[in-house]
Amino acid sequence: MISKKSSPIQKNKEIIIIGAGWSGLACAVTLAQHGHKICILESANQAGGRARGVSFKHFLNKQVLDNGQHIMLGAYHETLSLFKHLNIKKNHIFERQHLNFNLYSPTHSQIQLKSPILPAPLHLLAAFISMQGLAFSERLKIIKMTLRLAVTQYKLKQDMSVSNLLQQYSQSSITISVLWEPLCLATMNTPIETASAQVFLNVLKDSFSRKRADSDLLFFRQDLSSTFSSPAIDYILHHGGEIQYREKALKLRRDTEHSFFVETSQTQYNCKTIVIATPPHITDKLLVHFASNDIASEQNILKPQGASLSYQYEAICTIYLQYPVDTRLPYRMVGLFDSIAQWAIDRSVANQPGLIAVIISGPGKHQKMSHQQLAEAVHKELSFCLPDLPELINFHVIRVKRATFSCRVNIEQQRPENDTHIDGLFLAGDYTNTHYPATLEGAIRSGKAAAEKIIEANNNRSFTL
Numbered sequence: 001m002i003s004k005k006s007s008p009i010q011k012n013k014e015i016i017i018i019g020a021g022w023s024g025l026a027c028a029v030t031l032a033q034h035g036h037k038i039c040i041l042e043s044a045n046q047a048g049g050r051a052r053g054v055s056f057k058h059f060l061n062k063q064v065l066d067n068g069q070h071i072m073l074g075a076y077h078e079t080l081s082l083f084k085h086l087n088i089k090k091n092h093i094f095e096r097q098h099l100n101f102n103l104y105s106p107t108h109s110q111i112q113l114k115s116p117i118l119p120a121p122l123h124l125l126a127a128f129i130s131m132q133g134l135a136f137s138e139r140l141k142i143i144k145m146t147l148r149l150a151v152t153q154y155k156l157k158q159d160m161s162v163s164n165l166l167q168q169y170s171q172s173s174i175t176i177s178v179l180w181e182p183l184c185l186a187t188m189n190t191p192i193e194t195a196s197a198q199v200f201l202n203v204l205k206d207s208f209s210r211k212r213a214d215s216d217l218l219f220f221r222q223d224l225s226s227t228f229s230s231p232a233i234d235y236i237l238h239h240g241g242e243i244q245y246r247e248k249a250l251k252l253r254r255d256t257e258h259s260f261f262v263e264t265s266q267t268q269y270n271c272k273t274i275v276i277a278t279p280p281h282i283t284d285k286l287l288v289h290f291a292s293n294d295i296a297s298e299q300n301i302l303k304p305q306g307a308s309l310s311y312q313y314e315a316i317c318t319i320y321l322q323y324p325v326d327t328r329l330p331y332r333m334v335g336l337f338d339s340i341a342q343w344a345i346d347r348s349v350a351n352q353p354g355l356i357a358v359i360i361s362g363p364g365k366h367q368k369m370s371h372q373q374l375a376e377a378v379h380k381e382l383s384f385c386l387p388d389l390p391e392l393i394n395f396h397v398i399r400v401k402r403a404t405f406s407c408r409v410n411i412e413q414q415r416p417e418n419d420t421h422i423d424g425l426f427l428a429g430d431y432t433n434t435h436y437p438a439t440l441e442g443a444i445r446s447g448k449a450a451a452e453k454i455i456e457a458n459n460n461r462s463f464t465l
């Protein structure tokens with residue numbers, strides 16, 4: 001008997017967003033707020049993308065952890081304002097700490113940077129002057145650099161690597177390894193030798209030069225899905241939107257002059273407006289289908305000229321270490337240098353006492369180690385800051401290979417705008433032209449900006465009609 005092939009379901013939508021990461025969700029919330037009916041197609045069985053809560057069968061009794069330990073800065077204004085709009089209570093979801101770094105190593109005395117209660121940027125200058133563990137001459141060079149950068153408005157005539165910038169400002173190797181390198185890796189997830197100095201300065205300017213609270217560190221009190229994805233989805237559904245899980249966009253092309261065709265594994269959709277909110281390597285693949293059916297090449301789709309979706313990526317590894325529940329780090333977050341581990345965060349902040357999340361950004365020798373070897377190595381290193389560290393009970397390692405795009409020199413010239421040369425086709429994602437590295441703030445900025453472009457385009461269209 002010949003089986004009858006069932007024809008795929010066809011659906012018409014006003015606006016489709018492909019991808020429910022933080023950028024796609026931010027775009028959806030902003031559009032929903034302005035009365036648009038949106039439909040999100042998400043390939044996974046949950047929203048949140050790279051910033052989501054997950055639970056593991058054999059670790060922590062299936063308690064929810066994050067796909068990788070995240071923190072935020074007080075300078076993430078767009079994220080904080082979206083949280084406010086969603087009625088997410090800051091005090092409920094964050095522990096806020098003033099700028100306060102404590103770094104440990106087996107070979108060097110403890111480094112401490114603590115900002116006093118002064119307005120910005122005086123709080124920072126005072127923190128550098130009183131920094132413990134660095135010679136006075138080194139601290140003076142840091143202050144000189146900070147002042148000279150402020151005079152230039154943190155703007156370079158030409159981009160260069162962070163290590164070249166530091167050389168130009170005569171920063172010594174010890175200052176680099178205890179201050180600038182950890183800061184660069186934490187904010188850009190890119191080694192100083194290749195990282196874009198201009199993007200680094202954009203982050204420093206936002207965090208250090210305006211308000212003291214901008215340099216605060218914000219630690220999540222709950223997992224990332226409960227923090228943002230769930231309230232964002234509730235808001236979207238409440239405003240007449242929808243989200244379809246396990247709906248992987250496979251093909252995308254222009255249908256008629258004013259509509260698009262999206263094919264997923266199960267359904268065919270038509271829509272007037274489409275936002276691709278996937279990471280660049282996936283966006284690239286989706287646009288290839290689009291381009292082959294429509295116009296010659298990517299260059300004809302992306303704005304501005306020279307924009308491209310060919311990115312390199314950096315990994316992030318999070319090692320969750322479980323100790324007896326009364327184990328505490330000396331500070332909420334500690335830094336480690338001359339070590340494999342870079343930062344450690346005490347998860348008692350998220351009501352997970354005894355759990356420590358160790359973060360390793362970018363490449364390094366940890367990439368060649370097994371999970372077991374890595375957990376043992378970072379466990380040993382934690383004793384630099386906790387000499388009475390008890391026996392490790394359990395551990396879980398999460399390695400994300402394409403955690404962020406590599407934020408390299410001249411990256412700003414290749415980052416695409418949110419709108420494209422195709423009417424009705426928009427992009428969102430941390431890699432677009434936000435002037436920020438791959439961060440939650442970058443993703444939120446991008447999602448909101450894409451939504452604003454859509455609203456503007458629709459207003460212009462109705463004005464012309």
Ligand SMILES: Cc1cc2nc3c(=O)[nH]c(=O)nc-3n(C[C@H](O)[C@H](O)[C@H](O)COP(=O)(O)OP(=O)(O)OC[C@H]3O[C@@H](n4cnc5c(N)ncnc54)[C@H](O)[C@@H]3O)c2cc1C
Binds near residue numbers: 049050440
């Ligand atoms: C381990 C780790 C630690 C990090 N730490 C920090 C931190 O401390 N602070 C910080 O600010 N940032 C941090 N980041 C970066 C931050 O998580 C990202 O910048 C941000 O989440 C990116 O959001 P996005 O929406 O641009 O992309 P994504 O989160 O990648 O979202 C894309 C979405 O598209 C979906 N998708 C993909 N293909 C398809 C398809 N064909 N059809 C439908 N859906 C599809 C995906 O499933 C995903 O949900 C970290 C990232 C990682 C991985």
